[in-house]
Amino acid sequence: MIRAVGKPIEEIIGMVQDFNKLLIAGCDGCVTVCEAGGLKEVKVLAAALRLYFTQAGTSKQIEETSLTRQCDKEYLAQLRDSIDGYDAVVSLACGVGAQFVADMYTKKVVFPGVNTSFMGATEERGWYVERCQGCGQCILAETGGVCPIARCSKRMLNGPCGGSEAGKCEVAPDIPCGWELIYERLKTLGQLDRFEKPVTPKDWTTSRDGGVRKILREDLRV
Amino acid sequence: MSTETPSKIQKILAAGHLAVTSEVGPPRSADGLVIEHKAKLIADYVDGINVTDNQTSVCRVCSLACCIRIKQMGLEPVLQMVTRDRNRIALQSDILGAASFGINNILCLTGDHQHFGDHANAANVFDLDSVQLIATVKMMRDEGRLLGGHEFQVRPQMFIGAACNPFAGPNVALRVARLAKKAAAGVQFTQTQCIYNMNTFKEFMKIMVDRGLHEKVAVLAGITPMKNVGMARYMQKRVPGIDVPDEVVKRIGGVPKEKQAEEGIKLAIEQIQEIKEIPGIKGFHIMAIEWEEKVPEIVKAAGLFPRPN
Ligand code: SF4
Ligand code: SF4
Numbered sequence: 001m002i003r004a005v006g007k008p009i010e011e012i013i014g015m016v017q018d019f020n021k022l023l024i025a026g027c028d029g030c031v032t033v034c035e036a037g038g039l040k041e042v043k044v045l046a047a048a049l050r051l052y053f054t055q056a057g058t059s060k061q062i063e064e065t066s067l068t069r070q071c072d073k074e075y076l077a078q079l080r081d082s083i084d085g086y087d088a089v090v091s092l093a094c095g096v097g098a099q100f101v102a103d104m105y106t107k108k109v110v111f112p113g114v115n116t117s118f119m120g121a122t123e124e125r126g127w128y129v130e131r132c133q134g135c136g137q138c139i140l141a142e143t144g145g146v147c148p149i150a151r152c153s154k155r156m157l158n159g160p161c162g163g164s165e166a167g168k169c170e171v172a173p174d175i176p177c178g179w180e181l182i183y184e185r186l187k188t189l190g191q192l193d194r195f196e197k198p199v200t201p202k203d204w205t206t207s208r209d210g211g212v213r214k215i216l217r218e219d220l221r222v
Numbered sequence: 223m224s225t226e227t228p229s230k231i232q233k234i235l236a237a238g239h240l241a242v243t244s245e246v247g248p249p250r251s252a253d254g255l256v257i258e259h260k261a262k263l264i265a266d267y268v269d270g271i272n273v274t275d276n277q278t279s280v281c282r283v284c285s286l287a288c289c290i291r292i293k294q295m296g297l298e299p300v301l302q303m304v305t306r307d308r309n310r311i312a313l314q315s316d317i318l319g320a321a322s323f324g325i326n327n328i329l330c331l332t333g334d335h336q337h338f339g340d341h342a343n344a345a346n347v348f349d350l351d352s353v354q355l356i357a358t359v360k361m362m363r364d365e366g367r368l369l370g371g372h373e374f375q376v377r378p379q380m381f382i383g384a385a386c387n388p389f390a391g392p393n394v395a396l397r398v399a400r401l402a403k404k405a406a407a408g409v410q411f412t413q414t415q416c417i418y419n420m421n422t423f424k425e426f427m428k429i430m431v432d433r434g435l436h437e438k439v440a441v442l443a444g445i446t447p448m449k450n451v452g453m454a455r456y457m458q459k460r461v462p463g464i465d466v467p468d469e470v471v472k473r474i475g476g477v478p479k480e481k482q483a484e485e486g487i488k489l490a491i492e493q494i495q496e497i498k499e500i501p502g503i504k505g506f507h508i509m510a511i512e513w514e515e516k517v518p519e520i521v522k523a524a525g526l527f528p529r530p531n
Contacts, residue, residue: 154348156332156348158351158403160391161332162387163335163387163462163463165391183393195399196399197403198353198403199353
Protein backbone atom coordinates (compact mmCIF):
# COMPACT_ATOMS: atom_id res chain seq x y z
CA MET A 1 0.00 0.00 0.00
CA ILE A 2 0.92 3.63 -0.38
CA ARG A 3 2.51 5.08 2.72
CA ALA A 4 2.42 8.72 3.70
CA VAL A 5 3.14 10.91 6.70
CA GLY A 6 1.35 14.07 7.73
CA LYS A 7 3.08 17.33 6.93
CA PRO A 8 4.21 19.43 9.91
CA ILE A 9 1.40 21.68 11.10
CA GLU A 10 3.56 24.80 10.58
CA GLU A 11 3.89 23.98 6.90
CA ILE A 12 0.13 23.55 6.54
CA ILE A 13 -0.55 26.79 8.39
CA GLY A 14 1.84 28.55 6.00
CA MET A 15 -0.09 27.22 3.01
CA VAL A 16 -3.60 27.99 4.18
CA GLN A 17 -3.26 31.23 6.13
CA ASP A 18 -4.56 33.46 3.34
CA PHE A 19 -7.73 31.42 2.83
CA ASN A 20 -10.85 31.69 4.95
CA LYS A 21 -13.06 28.75 4.08
CA LEU A 22 -11.16 25.47 4.19
CA LEU A 23 -12.15 21.88 3.56
CA ILE A 24 -9.89 19.22 5.07
CA ALA A 25 -10.51 16.12 2.97
CA GLY A 26 -9.27 12.72 4.08
CA CYS A 27 -9.27 9.42 2.22
CA ASP A 28 -10.46 6.08 3.58
CA GLY A 29 -7.88 4.14 1.53
CA CYS A 30 -4.14 3.64 2.11
CA VAL A 31 -3.61 6.81 4.14
CA THR A 32 -6.22 5.64 6.66
CA VAL A 33 -4.36 2.37 7.13
CA CYS A 34 -1.05 4.13 7.78
CA GLU A 35 -2.83 6.67 9.99
CA ALA A 36 -1.74 9.72 8.03
CA GLY A 37 -4.86 10.94 6.22
CA GLY A 38 -8.04 9.19 7.33
CA LEU A 39 -11.01 10.77 9.10
CA LYS A 40 -9.20 10.58 12.44
CA GLU A 41 -6.25 12.63 11.12
CA VAL A 42 -8.67 15.03 9.40
CA LYS A 43 -10.27 15.76 12.78
CA VAL A 44 -6.94 16.19 14.52
CA LEU A 45 -5.65 18.56 11.85
CA ALA A 46 -8.88 20.58 11.74
CA ALA A 47 -8.85 20.96 15.53
CA ALA A 48 -5.22 22.06 15.52
CA LEU A 49 -5.85 24.63 12.78
CA ARG A 50 -8.93 26.00 14.54
CA LEU A 51 -7.00 26.37 17.76
CA TYR A 52 -4.09 28.08 16.04
CA PHE A 53 -6.19 30.56 14.09
CA THR A 54 -8.46 31.34 17.06
CA GLN A 55 -5.44 32.08 19.21
CA ALA A 56 -4.01 34.19 16.41
CA GLY A 57 -7.25 36.17 16.37
CA THR A 58 -8.38 35.15 12.89
CA SER A 59 -11.66 33.44 12.27
CA LYS A 60 -11.74 30.72 9.65
CA GLN A 61 -14.37 28.26 8.57
CA ILE A 62 -12.83 24.80 8.64
CA GLU A 63 -14.91 21.77 7.59
CA GLU A 64 -14.05 18.09 7.69
CA THR A 65 -14.78 15.17 5.40
CA SER A 66 -13.29 11.90 4.24
CA LEU A 67 -14.01 10.12 0.94
CA THR A 68 -13.98 6.40 0.26
CA ARG A 69 -11.15 7.03 -2.22
CA GLN A 70 -9.84 10.27 -3.67
CA CYS A 71 -8.31 8.44 -6.62
CA ASP A 72 -11.72 7.51 -8.02
CA LYS A 73 -13.92 10.02 -9.82
CA GLU A 74 -17.08 8.42 -8.55
CA TYR A 75 -16.21 9.22 -4.93
CA LEU A 76 -14.70 12.61 -5.67
CA ALA A 77 -17.94 13.63 -7.35
CA GLN A 78 -19.56 13.58 -3.92
CA LEU A 79 -17.89 16.96 -3.28
CA ARG A 80 -19.55 18.59 -6.28
CA ASP A 81 -22.44 20.21 -4.39
CA SER A 82 -20.39 21.59 -1.54
CA ILE A 83 -17.06 22.48 -3.13
CA ASP A 84 -18.04 26.04 -4.04
CA GLY A 85 -18.46 26.80 -0.37
CA TYR A 86 -14.66 26.62 0.14
CA ASP A 87 -11.68 28.71 -0.90
CA ALA A 88 -9.23 25.88 -0.64
CA VAL A 89 -8.99 22.14 0.01
CA VAL A 90 -6.32 20.46 2.10
CA SER A 91 -6.19 16.90 0.83
CA LEU A 92 -4.86 14.30 3.21
CA ALA A 93 -4.92 11.66 0.46
CA CYS A 94 -1.72 10.58 -1.28
CA GLY A 95 -0.35 12.70 -4.10
CA VAL A 96 -2.56 10.83 -6.55
CA GLY A 97 -5.74 11.70 -4.68
CA ALA A 98 -4.74 15.32 -4.14
CA GLN A 99 -4.10 15.73 -7.87
CA PHE A 100 -7.39 14.11 -8.73
CA VAL A 101 -9.20 16.69 -6.58
CA ALA A 102 -7.38 19.44 -8.47
CA ASP A 103 -8.20 17.73 -11.81
CA MET A 104 -11.91 17.61 -11.09
CA TYR A 105 -12.30 20.98 -9.38
CA THR A 106 -10.06 23.09 -11.55
CA LYS A 107 -10.89 26.41 -9.91
CA LYS A 108 -10.10 25.27 -6.37
CA VAL A 109 -6.76 25.66 -4.71
CA VAL A 110 -5.65 22.25 -3.46
CA PHE A 111 -2.93 21.78 -0.86
CA PRO A 112 -1.24 18.50 0.02
CA GLY A 113 -1.56 17.75 3.72
CA VAL A 114 0.70 14.69 3.68
CA ASN A 115 4.05 13.71 2.22
CA THR A 116 3.43 10.65 0.06
CA SER A 117 6.42 8.42 0.68
CA PHE A 118 6.44 4.96 -0.87
CA MET A 119 4.75 1.62 -1.42
CA GLY A 120 5.41 -0.42 1.64
CA ALA A 121 4.25 -2.82 4.26
CA THR A 122 3.34 -2.49 7.93
CA GLU A 123 6.20 -4.21 9.72
CA GLU A 124 4.59 -3.23 12.99
CA ARG A 125 2.07 -0.54 13.84
CA GLY A 126 3.82 2.75 13.11
CA TRP A 127 6.77 1.09 11.32
CA TYR A 128 6.40 1.04 7.56
CA VAL A 129 9.10 -0.09 5.16
CA GLU A 130 9.33 0.19 1.39
CA ARG A 131 8.92 -3.04 -0.54
CA CYS A 132 8.28 -2.18 -4.21
CA GLN A 133 9.16 0.63 -6.59
CA GLY A 134 6.67 -0.28 -9.26
CA CYS A 135 9.30 -1.03 -11.90
CA GLY A 136 6.66 -2.49 -14.19
CA GLN A 137 8.49 -5.77 -14.84
CA CYS A 138 8.54 -7.79 -11.67
CA ILE A 139 11.55 -10.05 -11.13
CA LEU A 140 10.73 -11.39 -7.67
CA ALA A 141 10.67 -14.94 -9.07
CA GLU A 142 14.42 -14.72 -9.70
CA THR A 143 15.41 -13.12 -6.43
CA GLY A 144 13.84 -15.37 -3.85
CA GLY A 145 10.87 -13.08 -3.39
CA VAL A 146 12.99 -10.14 -2.18
CA CYS A 147 12.98 -7.05 -4.40
CA PRO A 148 16.49 -5.83 -5.25
CA ILE A 149 15.16 -2.60 -6.71
CA ALA A 150 13.28 -1.44 -3.66
CA ARG A 151 15.39 -3.12 -1.01
CA CYS A 152 18.92 -2.52 -2.23
CA SER A 153 19.85 1.14 -1.81
CA LYS A 154 21.67 1.01 -5.16
CA ARG A 155 18.97 -1.03 -6.89
CA MET A 156 21.66 -3.53 -7.90
CA LEU A 157 20.62 -6.59 -9.86
CA ASN A 158 23.87 -8.38 -9.02
CA GLY A 159 24.54 -7.49 -5.41
CA PRO A 160 25.60 -7.24 -2.72
CA CYS A 161 28.04 -4.34 -2.96
CA GLY A 162 31.12 -4.13 -0.78
CA GLY A 163 29.50 -1.86 1.76
CA SER A 164 27.23 -4.26 3.59
CA GLU A 165 28.31 -4.88 7.14
CA ALA A 166 26.85 -7.42 9.54
CA GLY A 167 23.96 -7.86 7.12
CA LYS A 168 23.12 -4.14 7.12
CA CYS A 169 23.19 -1.70 4.24
CA GLU A 170 25.98 0.86 4.00
CA VAL A 171 23.39 3.62 3.87
CA ALA A 172 22.04 3.10 7.41
CA PRO A 173 22.36 0.51 10.15
CA ASP A 174 18.57 0.09 10.36
CA ILE A 175 18.27 -1.01 6.71
CA PRO A 176 18.84 -4.74 6.20
CA CYS A 177 21.03 -5.29 3.12
CA GLY A 178 18.56 -6.44 0.46
CA TRP A 179 21.18 -8.60 -1.19
CA GLU A 180 22.17 -10.36 2.01
CA LEU A 181 18.45 -11.17 2.34
CA ILE A 182 18.27 -12.44 -1.24
CA TYR A 183 21.32 -14.65 -0.73
CA GLU A 184 19.92 -16.17 2.45
CA ARG A 185 16.51 -16.68 0.87
CA LEU A 186 17.97 -18.36 -2.22
CA LYS A 187 19.99 -20.58 0.08
CA THR A 188 16.86 -21.58 2.01
CA LEU A 189 15.04 -22.30 -1.24
CA GLY A 190 17.93 -24.37 -2.58
CA GLN A 191 18.38 -21.88 -5.47
CA LEU A 192 21.87 -20.57 -4.79
CA ASP A 193 22.88 -21.45 -8.35
CA ARG A 194 20.89 -18.38 -9.44
CA PHE A 195 23.12 -16.13 -7.38
CA GLU A 196 26.26 -16.63 -9.45
CA LYS A 197 24.59 -16.06 -12.81
CA PRO A 198 25.06 -12.46 -13.94
CA VAL A 199 21.74 -10.71 -14.48
CA THR A 200 21.72 -8.60 -17.64
CA PRO A 201 20.91 -4.86 -17.61
CA LYS A 202 17.30 -4.11 -16.85
CA ASP A 203 14.94 -2.58 -19.36
CA TRP A 204 13.82 0.50 -17.44
CA THR A 205 11.23 1.59 -19.99
CA THR A 206 8.48 0.17 -17.80
CA SER A 207 9.83 2.11 -14.84
CA ARG A 208 9.68 5.91 -14.44
CA ASP A 209 12.37 6.23 -17.09
CA GLY A 210 9.91 5.43 -19.85
CA GLY A 211 7.85 8.57 -19.23
CA VAL A 212 4.45 8.89 -17.59
CA ARG A 213 3.06 5.41 -17.20
CA LYS A 214 -0.43 4.24 -17.98
CA ILE A 215 -2.31 0.99 -18.23
CA LEU A 216 -4.98 0.55 -20.87
CA ARG A 217 -7.22 -2.42 -20.19
CA GLU A 218 -9.44 -2.80 -23.24
CA ASP A 219 -11.27 -5.64 -21.55
CA LEU A 220 -12.45 -3.32 -18.79
CA ARG A 221 -13.50 -0.39 -20.93
CA VAL A 222 -17.08 0.02 -22.01
CA MET B 223 42.39 -14.07 -17.73
CA SER B 224 41.92 -15.10 -21.39
CA THR B 225 41.58 -12.18 -23.82
CA GLU B 226 44.84 -10.36 -24.43
CA THR B 227 45.00 -6.60 -24.49
CA PRO B 228 47.92 -4.16 -24.73
CA SER B 229 47.64 -3.64 -20.96
CA LYS B 230 51.01 -3.58 -19.23
CA ILE B 231 49.46 -4.98 -16.05
CA GLN B 232 48.07 -7.93 -17.97
CA LYS B 233 51.48 -8.59 -19.59
CA ILE B 234 53.27 -8.53 -16.25
CA LEU B 235 50.75 -10.95 -14.76
CA ALA B 236 50.95 -13.21 -17.80
CA ALA B 237 54.74 -13.34 -17.41
CA GLY B 238 54.21 -14.72 -13.92
CA HIS B 239 55.34 -11.67 -11.95
CA LEU B 240 53.54 -10.23 -8.96
CA ALA B 241 51.87 -7.06 -10.24
CA VAL B 242 51.90 -3.85 -8.24
CA THR B 243 49.31 -1.13 -8.69
CA SER B 244 48.54 1.95 -6.70
CA GLU B 245 46.03 4.74 -6.84
CA VAL B 246 45.82 8.50 -6.86
CA GLY B 247 42.86 10.62 -5.85
CA PRO B 248 42.08 13.66 -8.05
CA PRO B 249 41.78 17.13 -6.50
CA ARG B 250 38.57 19.00 -5.69
CA SER B 251 39.53 21.83 -8.02
CA ALA B 252 40.57 22.29 -11.63
CA ASP B 253 44.26 21.90 -10.75
CA GLY B 254 45.53 19.31 -13.21
CA LEU B 255 49.08 19.31 -11.88
CA VAL B 256 48.11 17.51 -8.67
CA ILE B 257 47.65 14.24 -10.52
CA GLU B 258 50.85 14.74 -12.47
CA HIS B 259 52.74 15.29 -9.24
CA LYS B 260 51.22 12.26 -7.49
CA ALA B 261 51.78 10.04 -10.51
CA LYS B 262 55.44 11.08 -10.72
CA LEU B 263 55.99 10.11 -7.08
CA ILE B 264 55.04 6.51 -7.72
CA ALA B 265 55.77 6.11 -11.44
CA ASP B 266 58.82 3.86 -11.14
CA TYR B 267 57.41 1.70 -8.39
CA VAL B 268 54.10 0.47 -9.80
CA ASP B 269 52.82 -1.16 -13.00
CA GLY B 270 49.54 0.71 -13.09
CA ILE B 271 47.98 3.77 -11.51
CA ASN B 272 44.29 3.77 -10.65
CA VAL B 273 42.46 7.06 -10.66
CA THR B 274 39.46 7.03 -8.38
CA ASP B 275 36.07 8.14 -9.70
CA ASN B 276 34.61 10.69 -7.26
CA GLN B 277 35.49 8.36 -4.40
CA THR B 278 33.24 8.36 -1.35
CA SER B 279 30.85 10.38 -3.52
CA VAL B 280 32.89 13.55 -3.16
CA CYS B 281 33.01 15.59 -6.38
CA ARG B 282 36.49 15.83 -7.89
CA VAL B 283 38.27 16.09 -11.25
CA CYS B 284 36.96 13.23 -13.35
CA SER B 285 38.86 9.98 -13.55
CA LEU B 286 38.90 10.03 -17.35
CA ALA B 287 40.67 13.39 -17.64
CA CYS B 288 43.27 12.31 -15.08
CA CYS B 289 43.82 8.97 -16.83
CA ILE B 290 44.42 10.76 -20.12
CA ARG B 291 47.00 12.95 -18.40
CA ILE B 292 48.73 9.92 -16.89
CA LYS B 293 48.72 8.18 -20.26
CA GLN B 294 50.27 11.25 -21.84
CA MET B 295 53.04 11.09 -19.23
CA GLY B 296 53.89 7.68 -20.69
CA LEU B 297 52.48 5.80 -17.68
CA GLU B 298 49.80 3.14 -17.31
CA PRO B 299 46.44 4.38 -16.01
CA VAL B 300 43.60 2.28 -14.62
CA LEU B 301 40.30 4.03 -15.23
CA GLN B 302 37.98 3.59 -12.26
CA MET B 303 34.37 3.92 -13.22
CA VAL B 304 31.32 3.88 -10.94
CA THR B 305 27.75 3.37 -12.10
CA ARG B 306 26.35 5.72 -9.47
CA ASP B 307 26.55 8.90 -11.52
CA ARG B 308 26.16 7.86 -15.15
CA ASN B 309 23.70 5.79 -17.14
CA ARG B 310 24.62 3.25 -19.79
CA ILE B 311 24.86 5.92 -22.48
CA ALA B 312 27.39 7.98 -20.53
CA LEU B 313 29.36 4.95 -19.30
CA GLN B 314 29.83 3.48 -22.76
CA SER B 315 30.64 6.91 -24.15
CA ASP B 316 33.39 7.35 -21.55
CA ILE B 317 34.75 3.86 -22.26
CA LEU B 318 35.01 4.71 -25.96
CA GLY B 319 36.61 8.03 -25.04
CA ALA B 320 39.16 6.37 -22.77
CA ALA B 321 39.99 3.77 -25.40
CA SER B 322 40.44 6.49 -28.01
CA PHE B 323 43.36 7.76 -25.88
CA GLY B 324 44.87 4.28 -25.53
CA ILE B 325 43.73 3.61 -21.99
CA ASN B 326 43.80 -0.16 -21.54
CA ASN B 327 42.67 -0.86 -17.99
CA ILE B 328 39.33 -0.30 -16.37
CA LEU B 329 38.07 -0.98 -12.88
CA CYS B 330 34.29 -1.47 -12.88
CA LEU B 331 32.55 -0.40 -9.69
CA THR B 332 29.04 0.27 -8.48
CA GLY B 333 30.31 3.08 -6.24
CA ASP B 334 29.56 4.31 -2.75
CA HIS B 335 26.07 5.62 -2.13
CA GLN B 336 25.99 9.40 -2.50
CA HIS B 337 24.88 9.95 1.09
CA PHE B 338 28.53 9.58 2.16
CA GLY B 339 29.69 12.48 0.07
CA ASP B 340 29.50 16.23 -0.38
CA HIS B 341 26.26 16.11 -2.41
CA ALA B 342 24.08 13.90 -0.24
CA ASN B 343 20.96 15.42 -1.80
CA ALA B 344 21.88 14.33 -5.34
CA ALA B 345 19.85 11.85 -7.38
CA ASN B 346 21.71 8.65 -8.14
CA VAL B 347 21.66 6.67 -11.37
CA PHE B 348 22.54 2.98 -10.90
CA ASP B 349 21.21 2.14 -14.35
CA LEU B 350 23.79 -0.68 -14.38
CA ASP B 351 25.67 -2.30 -11.51
CA SER B 352 29.34 -3.30 -11.47
CA VAL B 353 28.67 -6.80 -12.84
CA GLN B 354 26.68 -5.39 -15.73
CA LEU B 355 29.39 -2.79 -16.40
CA ILE B 356 31.97 -5.60 -16.57
CA ALA B 357 29.82 -7.51 -19.07
CA THR B 358 29.29 -4.32 -21.07
CA VAL B 359 33.03 -3.58 -21.39
CA LYS B 360 33.62 -7.19 -22.39
CA MET B 361 30.94 -7.02 -25.06
CA MET B 362 32.34 -3.75 -26.43
CA ARG B 363 35.83 -5.25 -26.51
CA ASP B 364 35.13 -8.78 -27.74
CA GLU B 365 32.09 -8.26 -29.93
CA GLY B 366 32.43 -4.62 -30.94
CA ARG B 367 28.89 -3.92 -29.88
CA LEU B 368 27.08 -1.44 -27.64
CA LEU B 369 24.24 -2.40 -25.29
CA GLY B 370 21.86 -0.74 -27.71
CA GLY B 371 22.98 -3.09 -30.49
CA HIS B 372 25.15 -0.72 -32.56
CA GLU B 373 28.18 -2.49 -34.02
CA PHE B 374 31.50 -0.75 -34.51
CA GLN B 375 34.99 -1.48 -35.82
CA VAL B 376 37.56 0.09 -33.52
CA ARG B 377 37.11 -1.71 -30.22
CA PRO B 378 38.24 -0.66 -26.73
CA GLN B 379 41.14 -2.87 -25.68
CA MET B 380 40.43 -3.06 -21.99
CA PHE B 381 41.92 -5.30 -19.33
CA ILE B 382 38.88 -5.59 -17.09
CA GLY B 383 39.06 -5.29 -13.35
CA ALA B 384 36.72 -5.08 -10.41
CA ALA B 385 36.85 -4.56 -6.70
CA CYS B 386 36.11 -7.25 -4.19
CA ASN B 387 35.57 -7.07 -0.48
CA PRO B 388 36.24 -10.30 1.42
CA PHE B 389 35.32 -8.48 4.65
CA ALA B 390 31.86 -7.21 3.83
CA GLY B 391 29.13 -9.35 4.80
CA PRO B 392 29.78 -11.34 7.25
CA ASN B 393 29.64 -14.30 4.86
CA VAL B 394 33.01 -15.06 3.20
CA ALA B 395 31.53 -17.73 0.88
CA LEU B 396 29.04 -15.14 -0.38
CA ARG B 397 31.94 -12.82 -1.17
CA VAL B 398 33.68 -15.49 -3.22
CA ALA B 399 30.38 -16.24 -4.95
CA ARG B 400 30.05 -12.59 -5.86
CA LEU B 401 33.54 -12.53 -7.34
CA ALA B 402 32.62 -15.71 -9.24
CA LYS B 403 29.71 -13.78 -10.66
CA LYS B 404 32.05 -11.02 -11.77
CA ALA B 405 34.31 -13.65 -13.32
CA ALA B 406 31.34 -15.07 -15.20
CA ALA B 407 30.65 -11.55 -16.47
CA GLY B 408 34.22 -11.23 -17.75
CA VAL B 409 36.41 -9.76 -15.05
CA GLN B 410 40.15 -10.50 -15.35
CA PHE B 411 41.67 -8.95 -12.26
CA THR B 412 40.49 -7.72 -8.91
CA GLN B 413 41.88 -5.29 -6.39
CA THR B 414 40.64 -6.14 -2.92
CA GLN B 415 39.42 -3.93 -0.13
CA CYS B 416 42.20 -2.95 2.31
CA ILE B 417 43.27 -6.03 4.22
CA TYR B 418 43.74 -5.89 7.98
CA ASN B 419 42.02 -9.08 9.05
CA MET B 420 44.46 -11.67 7.79
CA ASN B 421 42.42 -14.67 8.95
CA THR B 422 39.37 -13.67 6.96
CA PHE B 423 41.51 -12.92 3.93
CA LYS B 424 43.18 -16.33 4.12
CA GLU B 425 39.79 -17.99 4.41
CA PHE B 426 38.66 -16.05 1.33
CA MET B 427 41.73 -17.06 -0.68
CA LYS B 428 41.37 -20.68 0.33
CA ILE B 429 37.84 -20.82 -1.11
CA MET B 430 39.10 -18.98 -4.20
CA VAL B 431 41.85 -21.52 -4.77
CA ASP B 432 39.63 -24.53 -3.94
CA ARG B 433 37.24 -23.33 -6.63
CA GLY B 434 40.06 -22.60 -9.07
CA LEU B 435 38.80 -19.06 -9.29
CA HIS B 436 42.28 -17.59 -8.72
CA GLU B 437 43.19 -18.76 -12.23
CA LYS B 438 40.33 -16.85 -13.80
CA VAL B 439 40.71 -13.63 -11.82
CA ALA B 440 44.09 -12.27 -10.75
CA VAL B 441 43.81 -11.19 -7.12
CA LEU B 442 45.79 -8.07 -6.21
CA ALA B 443 45.74 -7.72 -2.43
CA GLY B 444 44.71 -4.30 -1.16
CA ILE B 445 47.15 -2.65 1.25
CA THR B 446 46.61 0.68 2.97
CA PRO B 447 49.21 1.87 5.47
CA MET B 448 47.83 3.46 8.64
CA LYS B 449 49.09 6.98 9.27
CA ASN B 450 48.23 7.05 12.96
CA VAL B 451 45.93 5.50 15.53
CA GLY B 452 43.19 8.04 14.71
CA MET B 453 43.01 6.70 11.17
CA ALA B 454 42.94 3.11 12.45
CA ARG B 455 40.04 3.91 14.75
CA TYR B 456 38.20 5.83 12.05
CA MET B 457 38.54 2.93 9.60
CA GLN B 458 37.41 0.49 12.27
CA LYS B 459 34.32 2.43 13.31
CA ARG B 460 33.29 4.60 10.41
CA VAL B 461 34.16 3.06 7.05
CA PRO B 462 31.59 0.49 5.97
CA GLY B 463 32.99 -2.80 4.74
CA ILE B 464 36.44 -2.41 6.32
CA ASP B 465 37.43 -4.83 9.06
CA VAL B 466 40.17 -3.51 11.34
CA PRO B 467 40.85 -5.95 14.20
CA ASP B 468 41.58 -4.52 17.64
CA GLU B 469 45.20 -5.77 17.51
CA VAL B 470 45.89 -3.41 14.62
CA VAL B 471 44.50 -0.41 16.51
CA LYS B 472 46.45 -1.47 19.60
CA ARG B 473 49.67 -1.92 17.66
CA ILE B 474 49.53 1.53 16.02
CA GLY B 475 48.32 3.14 19.24
CA GLY B 476 50.96 1.33 21.27
CA VAL B 477 53.84 3.46 20.00
CA PRO B 478 54.37 7.21 20.64
CA LYS B 479 52.55 9.59 18.31
CA GLU B 480 55.61 10.56 16.30
CA LYS B 481 56.40 6.88 15.63
CA GLN B 482 52.90 5.84 14.55
CA ALA B 483 53.39 6.59 10.84
CA GLU B 484 56.54 4.51 10.83
CA GLU B 485 54.72 1.68 12.61
CA GLY B 486 51.93 1.88 10.00
CA ILE B 487 54.43 1.51 7.17
CA LYS B 488 56.12 -1.36 8.97
CA LEU B 489 52.79 -3.13 9.38
CA ALA B 490 51.98 -2.66 5.68
CA ILE B 491 55.32 -4.19 4.69
CA GLU B 492 54.82 -7.15 7.04
CA GLN B 493 51.33 -7.64 5.58
CA ILE B 494 52.74 -7.79 2.07
CA GLN B 495 55.37 -10.32 3.15
CA GLU B 496 52.72 -12.50 4.76
CA ILE B 497 50.27 -12.22 1.87
CA LYS B 498 52.98 -13.16 -0.66
CA GLU B 499 52.93 -16.61 0.93
CA ILE B 500 49.18 -17.09 0.51
CA PRO B 501 48.47 -19.44 -2.40
CA GLY B 502 46.75 -17.78 -5.35
CA ILE B 503 47.98 -14.20 -4.84
CA LYS B 504 48.97 -12.41 -8.05
CA GLY B 505 50.03 -9.00 -6.79
CA PHE B 506 49.34 -5.96 -4.67
CA HIS B 507 47.27 -2.83 -4.87
CA ILE B 508 48.76 -0.23 -2.56
CA MET B 509 46.35 2.53 -1.61
CA ALA B 510 48.30 5.12 0.35
CA ILE B 511 45.53 7.63 0.88
CA GLU B 512 46.94 11.16 0.47
CA TRP B 513 50.29 9.56 1.30
CA GLU B 514 51.51 8.60 -2.16
CA GLU B 515 55.10 9.56 -1.31
CA LYS B 516 55.31 6.47 0.91
CA VAL B 517 54.59 4.02 -1.89
CA PRO B 518 58.23 3.76 -3.09
CA GLU B 519 59.45 2.95 0.41
CA ILE B 520 56.82 0.24 0.87
CA VAL B 521 57.45 -1.33 -2.54
CA LYS B 522 61.21 -1.40 -1.98
CA ALA B 523 61.07 -2.76 1.56
CA ALA B 524 58.57 -5.43 0.54
CA GLY B 525 60.97 -6.75 -2.08
CA LEU B 526 58.80 -5.73 -5.00
CA PHE B 527 61.40 -3.45 -6.59
CA PRO B 528 62.60 -3.10 -9.32
CA ARG B 529 59.44 -3.53 -11.36
CA PRO B 530 59.62 -5.72 -14.48
CA ASN B 531 59.37 -3.92 -17.81
S1 SF4 C 1 10.80 -6.14 -9.11
FE1 SF4 C 1 9.67 -4.27 -9.66
S2 SF4 C 1 7.52 -4.76 -9.49
FE2 SF4 C 1 8.64 -6.43 -8.46
S3 SF4 C 1 8.69 -5.80 -6.30
FE3 SF4 C 1 10.53 -4.97 -7.23
S4 SF4 C 1 10.03 -2.89 -7.95
FE4 SF4 C 1 8.11 -3.98 -7.50
S1 SF4 D 1 24.75 -2.74 1.35
FE1 SF4 D 1 23.28 -4.17 0.40
S2 SF4 D 1 21.37 -3.01 0.25
FE2 SF4 D 1 22.97 -1.53 0.66
S3 SF4 D 1 23.60 -0.81 -1.35
FE3 SF4 D 1 24.97 -2.50 -0.84
S4 SF4 D 1 24.01 -4.31 -1.70
FE4 SF4 D 1 22.47 -2.71 -1.68
